[in-house]
Amino acid sequence: MPKEWYLSDSDKYLSGYENEEFTLNATSAFDEILLNSPESYDVLINDVPSKAIIQTKSSDIARKILTRIGDISCGDIVDYKKNKWLAVDFADDNRMYESTIIKLCNTTFHLELDKTTVLLKDENGNPILDNHGRPIYEEVPNTKDVPCVVETKYYFNNRNEQITLPEDRVMISIQYQEANNLKENAEFNLYNSRFSIKFIDYTKVVNDKGVMIITGERVMKKDGNV
Template structure:
């Protein structure tokens, strides 16, 4: 029984010591962060922050080191030097509270979304309402403002080995972007002077409506809605 109590006491002491080291380390880093070499101004989801930008092996990959206790979500969009990056991973708990680190990847395209659309009844040349095969009125969306969401577009699918890529069928792409509730399967959109239709959406990296979703899209000839 004494050994059990002693073991718990020693564990508690170690935990307290670790907490103390982390706290003092964070204070030291905070006092000197903005004077550190290579600190840059970045914009995260529209909010200006300071970060150290570290180049990774591939030119499109970066790591961003933020001030202690900074919190980011996977899927956050970072703007740096007029380019956009998607946060694909973030370490900011425990010992990582001292140097919260985001892994980001360059966005090579943008997904167009029309906001504030007006739904109107679709009519034929004579002004009569058009009906679908079930006899229901057909509606279309007009007006609205287009906003472009930074995204990562690929024509290949990465395998377990990062150095190997599996080509997708011709006319197919994957679009990786910040989770948005207003993007649905079967939506169509313009990109690269073509029209694409969303065939599937992978939500496995979305938790509590935050994170990254990947669209599997296919080139079609239908008109964009």
């Protein structure tokens, strides 16, 4: 089946009953493409096995991904060719498949979550008891490192033209989630430098799902050094 078929829009050449018939057969036709296309890959989407068409974009760190309808959403993490990629745009459904843009996660962001209460145990795995025979619990830090996309340039129109950020600024795209250190003026480490969060963009978050974009600025010491 030619590549142009699954990149086309059914509304351009079908209407009425023909269009309904196209919609009914489109998903099975796309399944056939997933089995036979040289651009088809086995991937994980949020750790769930899936198949997808992945196409190279003009950017080295971006790809276009085509999946079965319902398989991918903005903010999902895709494991592809031994790397993690972040779905950075809302998925578009054309009744054959869903498509969006994924970007290569080039580092991780350290999140500080609410403390976790754990039961203290001895070296044999037995609960440690207090003087009254009651189990002893302790609050411990709860953290995790999540994949993210760090960029020093951003695209500002449909022609993929770029604007370079000021030297001491970065943009970080991560899957939406809540954490104690995700707030303005909170500091974080990145590439052996210290940064401060200046702004968090939530415009790509809907119903607590999507991508948030953090603008970070390098922290300068009083002597002007970082």
